Amino acid sequence: MTFIHKYPKAAKVAKANFIVAFIALAIGGLFGFVQALHRTNVFRGFFNSGEYYTLLTGHGVLLALIFTTFFIAGLFVWGVTRSLDREPENLTFTWSWFWLMTIGLVMATIAILGGLVPDSSIRAAVLYTFYPPLQAHPMFYIGLALVVVGSWMAGADWFWSYRKWRAENPNERIPILAFMTLFTMLMWYVCTIGLALEVVGLLIPWSLGWVTEIEPLLPRTLFWFFGHAVVYFWLLPAYYVWYAILPKLSGGRLFSDSMTRIVFIIFLLLSTPVGYHHQYADAGISVGFKFYAMATTLLILLPSLITLFTVVASMEHGARQRGGKGYLKWIGKLPWDSPAFVGCALAGIMFAAGGFSGMINASMNINVLIHNTIWVPGHFHLTVGTAVALTFMAITYWLLPQLTGRKLKYKTLALIQPYAWFLGMTLMSNAMHRAGLAGVPRRTAEPEYSGFDFEPIFGTMTEMKWQIAIGGTILMISLILFLWVVVASWLAGEKSDKPVDDYIPEPLSGVEHTPAILDNMKLWFGLALLLVVLAYAFPLWEMVADGIFSPGALPRPS
């Protein structure tokens, strides 16, 4: 018996979400590969440099918004169903959020891909951040709004299951998988307020021509109100995997239940009031608010450091149970031949490395060195592009058998895949960071200028260019391996009653040692809202005081 046999309805929902996620991954990944070859001038024959920005938008939106959101929805359906031991409460409702999100995704994708059709009036080359005055076809904004509304309904679905479960189990603690899901969604509700205000209140009326003017700063600020928390919306499901599943894959148990809950609470509190750290170079926001955001951002390092400790301690527990000894020798006893484990572990290592460049991005003074350079994509390909994406791919090797009732095929290819991703990403991201230090801009189809040469601190530009292109190619190969293994296993894997060991053991320090206040959702949600009001109320008021759409605001704080 595995998940599909116990909860066939939930399995179907989770699978549907995964299908959409993997299609988005395939298309978005291909765009990324084309970009890597185009901007390094290794090969520019696929598309012209104008179309590059359409591909860039497609890459960002399909991977960072669509692949993640749908995968997370599938993962959470699995987790909530399993940990609360109940199928979705009302399947009509469940399928309606899935289809709403899918319709939205299709609309946004058509708007983006319209840019590749000659003479098309439908286009959305507005990049992932869609800053005005870049304008997309209204279909793009409406589609994204539908995806967000769908995700709100998905969250409501899981809270619904939780309430029903709570009514039947009034004295039980929230199971850890459900806890992580619910807190992630609480954070999602807080941060998507900004996106909803931006898209529905400003961008849709503007793109439909109902209003003709728009202030650039207000939508940017609202975007980053959402935009940093969204990275935690991607990351927390990866943490969810690292906390709940990775210890077991390592052969051990989660080190501490209460640590896990504390980490998710801190993320709920601090994820949103940090958005200004993406706007350090924006005139019009006083440096005091930027400083507040910087302090909060550096505080967010804390839960990630707690995670470093808890997750590594859980893995070490597994290694020692498998016979590991010594200070570092135990690492060799971890199951380096299991694709799911290897992917998660390598993703974790990458995330630790991403922490280094993240600290530089977060610091207001040093940020200036790398602001808007290709360093920044270098950084987030370590975090969302590996810590999140590789974790999702790896855990698919473990989840897919549970959802389909089929064993994984091509285990050797599946094993090569995470190592290849790690290698390719190191090469690509390392060169992107170094090129960024030399001043190479991000989001540029042809980063070459006449009469000007970039001066790298060391090495040569040519060497970096090839490192990016080769890294991108290895990533593409790794992605093809992943998709191949998934499709083959899904369609032709050997059917089995127990296709994978899906048991999750209890934590070493269990829920009995966890303070009850950690489960008080109203308290933490209220505090999170309070912190957001403190960070955003005054500056947003300043921006809208002269009229919501008025572009006449001074480019400085008054």
Add this chain to the structure above:
Amino acid sequence: MPEEKSNPTNNNESEKSWEERNPDIVREITIDEYQPYGTLTLTLIYFAIVALMWVFMYFVEFAGNAPSIID
């Protein structure tokens, strides 16, 4: 934890702990026996790198460059 409930194991195996059922596991380590020295070592290495980078940043930011905005 409900994970336990949602995974009804076979009766003959239900008395055994997960560790005992898993052939890869040599010995079961309880929380009282477990001393995560390896984690301590790795964490110290990580902090050492951060500290080294922090010192290095002094050279990058303050000692290395004359103030310049646009060349």
Add this chain to the structure above:
Amino acid sequence: MSEEKSDNSTKKLVKILVIVGIGVPVLVELMTLFNLINVQIFEDEKDANSQGFDVEDVRGFGEGDTLFSDQASVVVIDELRIKVSAQEWRFALGLTSADSSSQDELEISVDSLSLQSKKMLSGDNNSWEVKQSAPAQVYGEWILPNGDIPTKLFISSDQKTGKDSTKKVSQEVPLDKVPVRYNQNQ
């Protein structure tokens, strides 16, 4: 995995994967770290000297500086900038004779300009206009290739050596950063 043979081949594969998939990345990162520290800390001074980054020591000429300071009649730079308009990128230079009593004529000519792009500008496209007679002032503009900045002037002036004799004295004038100003009137 049950067979020993497949177990062995898996072990071998894992070994290769770990060496290539983790070893190479670790090597790349270590080399980067080594190079960064090496360049930043140990090659810093060498670099600064060779590339002339040390602003204090090799500061070039700018507005307010004196030319021909070792000659009889000295000249002061009172304007030195690049004027940018929508169409043009011009270098403007205005000079004043510091000592107005002994000098009623200011004879001075810019022989050539050395540009950042290593190009030289010379010839007659430099016309001086006399702005004022006392103290003597001259002013001229040169059209530059767009975006290029002069780094050095070769300038000469007729200096009196005796009662009626003059001598042409040339000076090489390395320039400091030339301020760029957007000129709305042109």
